[in-house]
Amino acid sequence: xxxxxxxxxxxxxxxxxxxxxxDDVYECGIVLMGTEVKSLRAGRASLIDGFAMIENGELWLxxxxxxxxxxxxxxxxxPRRKRKLLVHKLELRKIAARVKDSGITLVxxxxxxxxxxxxxxxxxxxxxxxxxxxxxxxxxxxxREVNRELSRRQSGKDSx
Numbered sequence: 236x237x238x239x240x241x242x243x244x245x246x247x248x249x250x251x252x253x254x255x256x257x258d259d260v261y262e263c264g265i266v267l268m269g270t271e272v273k274s275l276r277a278g279r280a281s282l283i284d285g286f287a288m289i290e291n292g293e294l295w296l297x298x299x300x301x302x303x304x305x306x307x308x309x310x311x312x313x314p315r316r317k318r319k320l321l322v323h324k325l326e327l328r329k330i331a332a333r334v335k336d337s338g339i340t341l342v343x344x345x346x347x348x349x350x351x352x353x354x355x356x357x358x359x360x361x362x363x364x365x366x367x368x369x370x371x372x373x374x375x376x377x378x379r380e381v382n383r384e385l386s387r388r389q390s391g392k393d394s395x
Contacts, residue, residue: 239351255360264321287341
């Protein structure tokens with residue numbers, strides 16, 4: 236049997252980068268049941284309402300929806316159960332020190348298979364206010380317009 240090689244994206248939380256300012260990103264392993272793995276291999280998951288917490292010195296993922304496996308029987312999992320995340324102790328200490336600050340949260344960004352193993356990217360993030368979101372959008376729009384104009388000039392087209 237050939238092992239999987241590379242990275243296969245299952246789900247990502249695009250809204251997290253809009254709603255939060257991301258400070259640090261950590262790659263974590265995730266403890267899953269067999270039917271959860273099969274459901275993920277089918278490419279079905281949602282990170283929208285997900286968050287992570289440190290409980291009793293362990294990192295736990297809450298609110299991530301992995302739907303039940305359609306071919307599963309009584310061994311099927313519950314879709315929104317909390318799942319244990321696997322990180323090194325040193326990383327866990329760094330995360331715990333950062334999360335003690337008020338307004339700091341742990342947000343899942345991506346869920347993927349890396350070399351056949353399920354991984355999740357968890358970010359240490361701080362929530363943005365409405366005016367921060369608007370300024371970020373204006374900056375993105377300005378850089379997009381500058382890049383568009385530069386590419387137009389390099390291609391030799393006249394801009395009117």
